[in-house]
Amino acid sequence: MSECCTSLPTVASTCKKHRCPVNGKMYTRVSEKTLLHQIKEPWTWTHKKQAYYFCDDPTCDVVYFGQDDTVIDKMGIKTKIGIDTGLQDSLICYCFSISYKEAIAKPELKQFVIDKTNAERQGRLKAEAVSPR
Numbered sequence: 348m349s350e351c352c353t354s355l356p357t358v359a360s361t362c363k364k365h366r367c368p369v370n371g372k373m374y375t376r377v378s379e380k381t382l383l384h385q386i387k388e389p390w391t392w393t394h395k396k397q398a399y400y401f402c403d404d405p406t407c408d409v410v411y412f413g414q415d416d417t418v419i420d421k422m423g424i425k426t427k428i429g430i431d432t433g434l435q436d437s438l439i440c441y442c443f444s445i446s447y448k449e450a451i452a453k454p455e456l457k458q459f460v461i462d463k464t465n466a467e468r469q470g471r472l473k474a475e476a477v478s479p480r
């Protein structure tokens with residue numbers, strides 16, 4: 348039963364579940380519409396005639412995956428999936444979509460945000476200073 352999706356894409360309509368190529372668990376199918384609304388740049392997405400599935404494991408980088416095991420990871424998604432799964436996955440910076448987990452893994456990201464935020468704040472302060480009100 349679990350192997351039903353490993354064969355030809357033509358059986359897509361009959362496969363409700365497929366194994367995530369990264370964590371190996373079975374996940375349910377999502378509609379193409381859902382996928383299009385979630386991915387960052389749907390116009391760059393190469394759509395194939397196949398079924399797509401949603402991996403809801405917060406520790407797995409995969410968010411959507413196709414029947415052919417192509418994946419769309421968290422970086423390719425607009426919304427932060429699993430926002431209530433804990434601190435690790437929460438965004439520390441919405442403007443740059445950087446999560447706490449990423450900030451820990453890459454210290455330079457944190458510095459980047461601090462630099463940008465400071466620059467923005469200074470820019471705003473300057474703007475306020477020249478404002479007539």
Ligand SMILES: [Zn+2]
Nearest residue numbers: 367402407409
């Ligand atoms: Zn997964």
